[in-house]
Amino acid sequence: MSGGRYSALALLRGALGGQQHWGRAWRSPEPAPSYDVVIIGGGGHGLATAYYLAKVHGIRRVAVVERSWIGGGNTGRNTTIVRSNYRQPQLQRMLDHSLKLWESLSDELNYNVMFSPRGALFLGHSDADMTRLAERGDALVAQGIDAELMDRAAVAKLIPLLDMSPDVHWPVQGGLMQWRGGTARHDAVAWGFARAADRLGVDIIENCEVTGYVRDGERVTGVTTTRGTIAASKVAICVAGNSGHVAGLAGLRLPIESHTLQAYVTEAVKPMIDTVIMSQSLHCYISQSDKGGIVAGGDPDFFPSYAQRGQPLRLEDAIAQALALVPALSRLRMVRCWAGVTDMSFDGSPIIGDTPMDGLYLNGGWCYGGFKATPGSGWLYAHHLATGKPHDLAAPFDLARFAEGRTIDEAGVGPMPQHR
Amino acid sequence: MNARDGSPVRFRFDGREYTGQAGDTLAAALIANGVALVARSFKYHRPRGIMAAGVEEPSALVTVGEGGRREPNTRATDVFLYEGLVAESQNRWPSLAFDLGAINGLLSPLIPAGFYYKTFFGPPKRWLRYEHFIRKAAGMGAPPTAADPDAYAHRAAFCDVLVVGAGPAGLAAAVSAAEAGRRVMLVEQDCRIGGALLREDVAIDGIAGHDWSARAAARIRALGGRILMRATATGYWDHNLVTVIERRAEPGAVPPVDQPAQVLWKVRAGEVILATGAIERPLAFSGNDRPGVMLAQAARTYARRYGVKPGRRAVIATAHDDGYRTAFALADAGVEVAAVLDSRDNPQGTLVAAARGRFAVHTGAVPLAAKRSGDRVGALVADLGGRQQTFAADLVAVSGGVTPVVHLHKQAGGELVWDAGMEAFLPGASRQANRSIGAAAGGHSLAAILAESWAAGGGPARNFAVTDPLGDAAAPQAAPPPGAVAPGKSFVDFQNDVTLADVDLAWREGYRSVEHLKRYTTLGMATDQGKTSNMAALSRLAQAQGVEIPAAGLTTFRPPYTPATLGAFAGGAVGDHAAPIRRLPLYDKHEALGAVWQPVGYWRRPRGYPRPGEALGEASLREARMVRSAVGLVDVSTLATFAVSGPDAALLLELVCATGVAKLAEGRGRYTFMLREDGFVMDDGTVWRTAPARYLLTSSTGGSDRMAQRLSYVRNVLRPDLRVSVANLQEHFAAIAVAGPRAADLLAELTGAPPPRHMSCDSGAIGGTAVTILAASYSGERAFEVYAPADAIGPVWDALFAGASARDGGAYGLDAMDALRVEKGHVVVGAEVDGRSTPADLALAGMVRKAGGFTGWQGLTRPALADPSGRRQLVGLESLDGPIPEGGMLVPAPGQEPQGHVTTAAPRVAQAGWIGLALVVDGASRHGDELLAWSPTRRQQTRVRLSASHFYDAEGARYRD
Amino acid sequence: MLLIACPHCGPRAQEEFSYERTTDSVVTTEAAPDAAMTALFTRENPRGVAEEIWRHTYGCRGWMVFRRDRISHAISDIRPLGPEPLA
């Protein structure tokens, strides 16, 4: 097991002791021959699932097997936005459950994930936008979720660098604010869950790629990996971005296509944007990291790819939109851009639960909204794995909904990979 | 060769005026003026100076420019002086010399790498408070607050060969390629051609290096090649697309008249030749960040290229021959060279021999600590084979080996191979059509580089005669990893203040993957992207792992190679032109009538025509009542319109539309809708048979592109056998809907013929223009859509408007149109047709062809679509009090679970009151129920009664003839 | 931005094209409901080569099918879709 508790006192001890007392945040064990649950994928969702299996359900013979290094997929490649202000009630409830977990996550994990409820604001650019935002806000309040409709003046005061001129292409008419939304430190989420799960006995096995499944008849009873065969009572896929590939190893085909989504960060500057800015009409989202870089993103690339490499023109569009909203960004410089591979599901909503194969479970299809769901997704998936039944909040997100017509189509544009 | 005889240029740094000379970088000019302290570091606020002479500079970040041209975090080494340049130091308070933030240096034991993950617990609100101060302390320069006054441009370019880097290798390759008749483009990030030749005292084929460079450039241009200066290849993308950012104005400078500040080039190249050079590595020792500690090649560059002395008394600490060149260059420039410290035990060669004759050369000598004197280095303590010695010096020139610039090669997907001799990654196999030459490929002998580069350009083999007074140097070598670290901070990543101790700590805590190391310590994540730091960190990591560096792994090289101004990416897509605006053919007419414009996608459409003193809502209600009582004109030109012709036209339409088309008689039309493949309603419109084998299909404005794609897909992919033509006429036609009890009279007068009957079509002429008239009613009144070619619609509008005015009518806008259609219960795409509605949900099930055979029929059979119970269904809403909040939730009481929502709300037109449309669970069977239309975000609520969805002339008597 | 060799126009920027779907997810109007929904809602989504339908929407508006590697983005076996070619 790994070192002691983190605290200011521990830092003081480190200062006096030349930082020698810190132990490993998580072990690096060899895979055991068998586990109760093998979770494929050491991203935030997989690690959270392992943690809640151990913590809430007392299931500690759990392995998280990760092809590469933990947190290296979409957990480490997103724009760190956390919010629950969706329109469809199933998504609202599921994501607000997650948001509530975020609110106590640092203490829960004894790892500061820097959850910063600085507010997540959707801007409206026309009366029609404002009506749509009000509708969304009304639906949220009806679910007991916070939403505040802000007028132009309030928005201008909150974000002084917004272009408030009335005669621009996308004039700002107001916005819908979720004050409980904000950002978190993405890497810390993976590391914090890993450290906390490790302390409960979960084996986190990096550099271990799943190459296939062990089957007993129609039942999946384990995985074959680059580090040997591991038996498991339950095998849980949790590899959003690569669900198609990993489910494909079992012969499953999903209502998912993998597409790349880009984001970028600028050089660090002193504080200039204090909240998360999004837009009802534009495909851009902007926030400033604690280090000072402006983190922003835009549209996916509109075609399937596993490349973790984006297309430059999408980046241009995303930046043009960000500059339209905050013209003072023009002279900032991009220091890095990157792309994640997202599981684009065919209704824009995630898939959590059973697969047609016994012993094999799926958590994926998060499109480009998975980071915010990290703790909640883990909680719900752990519940399903532990009890064999979906949690009430996860029940609508089953795989069977596509064949049965119960799709949860936030954007109303299905049945294709959803680009909003 | 570079005496300081250029024209003087005045500039300011931290409020003080200085004079540099043309051609200087800001860094060179500061050095020339004796300024050593230039910046404060990110975390510990350590005093920092100038370390490098190029884009790799990690320390000397300043803010350049004023007002809207302010550019924080500009490397002093990457801005060339211009008259009036204003620069300021950053991240210090109250001043650069006295910075209170330096207290962080004293606190540093408390704030090692990743300390923030281990403290600041408690509720999120508490973290918000901590974060407030952390954010203020973090960041580097202050952000600009004013709008950017400058323009940026984009430019596509195509070439056979793109050469990146105009040093000796790039020039040789580019000349060779141009002479071979290839379309050549050469880009150079510097403002001068020559690369390494600018700092070396060499001749090629008997011509001094800088002259040789100039001649090469002239030759390339003469052969039709394109050379971009101050142009950095920042990204290497798929299929040999390279993005290049060309500066036409230095940071903070005013661009030339009518010129953009920067141009973003998108270069598609047949082949890319990467001559991107190599970057020198610093050495790890305590205090290795002090002002006056400088990369050896940079010191040489300042002495040779700029003619400035980077110090008075220098110590050179090197791991290989190249450092000796700096000793000669500095000595030639009049700098006292106190010692050359070579970490090798027994270096050989002509260069070393020559140095031994001139300088105090110590071998097996390793620097331990740089001591300060005031703001800059005052002495270097070194280990000379077990014996420590202190060398007084105000300049410590260091060379820990070189790192080839493989960024673009790696961005292009290429492999890297480890060169154990150089201890460096070199470009391996390429995945795209690119190759690396020169120092970027690990080359070090100029003659060999030139010959190889020439061959790479495609020319016949040839040799170059290189004259170098110091002779050829041996291959570069890397410094051995430091043994025991001296007390004090040995920086690895200067900009993010990451030390060797931080790397060790990350290892100890299990952040052992190189990516974890990077993210935990923030190593290599600063604006220099680790150009000078990555190899040192890898070396330390490999040392801890007990493996060779290649086994330790390598982080990804991501674009851009150097930080790139966001404005350049946006190009001309700013302000009014951030996206296209589509203008109506009748724009001028609407504008003259005082239209209030409404964005509908890229279109701008008239929302209403308020009279002076009239609110928009009042105007819209007036306009709607005008339609009910007289006649109104509304511009419907944006509707999607398609001509479908040929023997199989009806067949194609029946594949796309869920309603019957085949039985439509000539001259007749009908309402139709289309489904997505999953069975939900996609769009709606009308279809008209205008000739025996010709149909006109209209559908919604917003769905126009989607419908065009659908028609083409069905026709070309599903049914290539059909004998049919589909022409998109959205732009060809302009259309004016004429509605109201006097509409028929108006049309009859203008066309001289009785207008077509309801749901019939005809052709005619108005105002001398041939028109097609479709008799369809959206408003509930007798109505016609008049179609004419957009370039001839003006007279048609004029005639109609004059006729309408004479009948107490006029123009109406979208809001009036909406109020009219709500009263009639017509659904609209985007409100009731929200992508989640079935035909049955919208009370349209009766029109669906029972036999199927159209797109989406299979989706409709899915249980959740086929079973109406529990589905949201279209209802009308009658207000029992005031206006209904559009978008509001329909609840039994505030706070209860919504049973539906208000999709559209409008004032009644035909009488007083308010109505709306809604989608309500099981709504079709709930007419008469009362609910609350509740909008907590707007603090509005109105009691409503559910009803059938039409409120006006349910029998349709008014629009029949 | 890929470079796509349109069978009608030659190599052009991907920006002019639109991705439609994979060939295995084409749903005809004659397909039985179950087969149609299976085609629509299950994709192979390979981390490798897939056969895809694209349209040169902002060029010649022609349709085509090709095989594309979803990691390297290399394109091969491109051929037009649509009615028999005219001269």
Add this chain to the structure above:
Amino acid sequence: MPKGRATVTDAVTITLAPAGPVHALELWDGAALAPLSALLGFALPPAGRTAGTAALRAIRAEPAVWLLDGPALDLAAITAALGDNGALTPVGGGLVRIGLAGPGWRAALMADGLFDAEDPAFGPGSTAATLIAHVGVRLIVTAADACEVLVAASYAPHLHHALERSAKMA
């Protein structure tokens, strides 16, 4: 749409006017090719090419579509020659013709474009459809130093602005 509006820089002159009569000719059967060629007096051109004269130019636009550009069109005769093998649809009402003349026309098209207008093979008689400043356009090279851009009328002001800007900066 103001007719004949012109912008002049050193490198390029930009003019703007309604396109006039343009018809889309779509064939679903090649049987009409021969009679149409006979009627027009020239063969319908292959992909990427135009044919005919200034009075009537045929532009290959799509795999099965030509634009017949110009007033000298005998509608009845064409319809007869088409028979049951294709359809003719007027489309010119919504097109604007932007003329670019002068040595800078190629550079101006590449400022916010993606197409290689600097390719020497893209000479008189060539045509291509592409995107400029996010707007779909059809380029027609009419002479060594001149080109026409057909664009949807609604987008013409935006495109015109972009081209003016490009011409100035070229």
